[in-house]
Amino acid sequence: MSDVDFGRAMGASCALHPGREATGTCARCGNFTCDACSQDGASPRCPTCRERSGATFPLSRETWTFNKLWDVCWPAFQREWGMLSLAVLIYLGVSLGANLLLNVATGIGAAADSVVVAMVLGGVGFVAQQLVQGLVQLGLLRVCFDVLHGGRADVARLFSQMHKAVPYTLTMLLVFVIVMVPLALLSFLGILVLVGTGLMSGVDLGSSSEQFWNALVPILGVMGLGFLVLVGPLMYLALPLYLVQPELAYSDAPPSPLEVLRRSWEAARGQRLGILGVGLAGAAAMLAGVFACCVGFIPGMALAQLLIAGMFLCLRSPRDDAESFPG
Known part of the structure; x- marks a missing residue:
């Protein structure tokens, strides 16, 4: 008891x-x-x-390093690795179920022999899949917060974030717009460059001749160089988005989507290399698990989630405990 x-x-x-x-x-x-x-x-x-x-969590943005974060997260993982792995396994099972839901919706749409019905059902299925998977992901982060605050890993907490469906959806829509609009603009500019260069050089873009391919190689080279130049700015803008889900999971009463993004940007200020390093370390943990007969992927993912949760606790700005997750 x-x-x-x-x-x-x-x-x-x-x-x-x-x-x-x-x-x-x-x-x-x-x-x-x-x-x-x-x-x-x-x-x-x-x-x-x-x-x-x-x-309580012993690190802050002024004191944390990756080594110190590891020294906190690794003992917590060793203490609760079994239940954390079970939580990840349940999360993966829910994700698989959500994917099956999408396939069922798509199949029903295809059987209806109507493009409109197929598009509507496919869209509804996709939204439902992303929503269910995202809310359980928030629950997984909440489990990690419990462990890092000295509590136990309670798998029932995976489903403790369902009341955040509306703020989660609105925030993810905003993130989608922020990510996709620049990518769409870059793609559009790339097409314009391709067409404009082809027209200026007198190449028939509809032709499959050797002349077309000879002209296409330098064009693609210029586009690739442009992409490499933009990688840095794009990563600078995208890395704060890494903290959006932890912010939603941590806050007891989620703030508005704009406030979530503002807090994430504030937390990432001056810490982008650290965020990138933790992300790479988490990916390495999961990759090492795959090489360990694939079964190790599950505890590897649990460790990766614990590192992300710990990094967020390091970087977050202090706020009223009455409005956020108690620490």
Whole structure:
């Protein structure tokens, strides 16, 4: 039985958040706690006692390095690797189920022998797939936050983010626009360059002659060089988006999409190389798992998610605990 009394405390208020109803008591000091203080049951102690016992996350943006982050995340992973791996396995299962949902919707649309019906069902299936997969991804990050705050890995928390469906959808739509509009413009400019260069050189772009291919090689070379030149600026703009999902998962009441992006940009300021390094380290962990008879991919992914969650905890700006995930 848990050290926390999760029965309703007869109308009592939380000691740290007076506006919230108490749902239990701290196992150390006995103060009334709300769901936020107990991390929805993941911790038997209130935030104050966790801080006193060293159970809060020990790094900040001023003190963190990758080595220090690893020194925090690796022991946490060793302590909870089994349940973290189970959480990843459930996440992958849900993702597979969402993909099957998309295939069913696409199949029904194809059987209807109507282009409009097929497009509508395919679109609905795609949105449903991305929404379900994204919300469970937020739940996986929430599990990682629990572990990094000294709590246990509770797989039920995978489904604790379903109430964020609307803010998640709006935020992802905004991210989609931010990513796709520049790519569409670059593609359009590339086509213009290709057509314009072909016309200026008198090459028939509809021809498959040797003259066409000889003219196409330098054009593609110029476009490739332009892409290499733009890689740096594109990565500079895209790396803060790496923190969007952790921000949504961390906030108890998600802010507006624009505020999520603002916070992510603020957290990434001056830390882009560190974000890139953690991302590469996570990818390396998953790749190493693939080489370990493929089965190791699951704990490798769990470790990668833990590193991402830990990096976010390092970089986030301090905010009111009453509005965010308690630490």
